[in-house]
Amino acid sequence: MMKRLVISIDGGGIRGIIPLILLKQIQRRLSKDLFSMDLSWWGTSTGALISGAITIQAGTGKDFEAAVQNVLDLYESRSAAAVHPHGVSIPARAFNLIKSNFDSLHLNQFPNLNIVVSRADDLSPVIFNANNSCGLDQAIAASFAFPGVFPAVEINDALYVDGFFNAKNPTRLAQEYNLDKGADITFLSLGTGVMRESDAVEQEVQAVHLHMEQLQHQGQLNYFRFNPTLVHAADSMQNTSAKNILALRKDALHYIDANENEIQQFLKTLS
Secondary structure: OOOEEEEEEOOOHHHHHHHHHHHHHHHHOOOOOHHHOEEEEEEEOHHHHHHHHHHOOOOOOOOHHHHHHHHHHHHHHHHHHHHOHHHOOOHHHHHHHHHHHHOOOEHHHOOOEEEEEEEOOOOOEEEEEOOEOOEHHHHHHHHHOOOOOOOOEEEOOEEEEEOHHHHOOOHHHHHHHOOOOOOOEEEEEEOOOEOOOOOHHHHHHHHHHHHHHHHHHOOOOEEEEEOOEOOOOOOOOOOOOHHHHHHHHHHHHHHHHHOHHHHHHHHHHHO
């Protein structure tokens, strides 16, 4: 039976640079290309954008590291221009970036892609995928639609907003969804940085991590979570300054150096 790797990526705006660097460094340590594996992608907000952007490059002839670098370039080079044109903050312009990259694509084309959003009325999480399909640009825009910053997105006559509130860390949703898949599954959960202050959302993120750790300790699954502490970078999801982008890189690379043994343990589960 082919091993399945479930990659789950948290929300976090520009801090999505962190999981992208982690993915790039993981691929560099592997003897095989991750696109050759049975991958299942789960993402909330910025994690949805990353998951979608990497997924649509599979099968195009690009190797995995090149696909990740393409998305990293998008974050590092185009985020500021998209959200802060001429120094004026217009976050909703990010929707234009989403549409330009995902227009005319449909989730039923990507059976291994799962985008987490929230119902606008009660903020309960909803999963859009090949079994609950819509336009890929719609799903990603909805997952980005943080109330007060972005407008809610209408999909199939219902309104949806950012999946951040109750599923910033979508790993538990991914685990529950894969309960009956009968495969040898490893769960890789990638965070967007441990922030300086913890609120209800961050407490839920940690609760999901602890739940997955408990299942791991019980021998029910293989689970790894990589989530650097923000030391140099800002907590802000919208700080797209060159200084902060460099700081995000620094925090991610320092984490990789400090956690090489755990990364190697993860890689062994893929061999």
